[in-house]
Amino acid sequence: MTFSGEFFAFMSLALVAVIGGVLLLNLTKVMHMIIALVFTFISIAGIYVLLSAEFVAVVQILIYAGAITILMLFAIMLTKHDDASEAQGTIWRKLLLLLGVIGFAFAVYIGIYNFNVEQLPSHLHENNVLQIGKALYTKHVIPFELTSVLLLVALVGAIILAKNDEKEAHKE
Template structure:
């Protein structure tokens, strides 16, 4: 077993465990911590793929900024952190069945995957390659994403303003 394979196994199991843990804990702060664990593990997987730029962006944006925004959102809402009742057996079995079906579908998809093709030069100027691909071939989806995010921001402001006005009345 090589060191690279061991690192991949540890990071992928950590990412999967963080995702499963996030779905199964009841406190919102614990969910957030397990989400950070998953994000950091995915950044480690990017480093194994020699995509250092994407790994740093993953850590800065997802593990840092998005997590802080979620934390502020949790703290600013008025929802109390109450213990929920334990889920019933039916819910647990349905969750297990869903995970099992997802695992089988992923296994079949990966098993039937055809990876033949011309290898790309991945280790040379990663950031430059991302910039060229993003601003030449994918400029329309990039700009549409920015418009969509702007619309979501305006919608959030309008909804927050409505709630604020309803509270005053």
């Protein structure tokens, strides 16, 4: 492994991503946790650029760092958030969970640490958006159209669930 600029970029992006995740676990205020996670999302977009997926990187910034973060912030503002997130569970439960997660990570790491397929030259970085558009509208056109139905159902469902029911309010 040579010490190239690409390697340096990968290491710094990965470091920011992992630090954001660890801060999510360790900070006490809910608002700070979400702000920490924005750094993780943006550096994951950088990782996508390294993997020659520019369009996915832009979508990542738009949807995760933009929409989903704002949605979560609104959910926190609308609910009670002043009690931080107090740790009232037993220490044993957390310790057992930590051991389980580390065991899982170790088991998967054994499988992937020397994964190395012979790298073939790819053309993903040339006209990335054009390639994605062509593939979406030819090979994957049926899932693409079904996605619109899914989004419509999610929109209607979210509005109906979150809507304040007038009749119920009158009964109380």
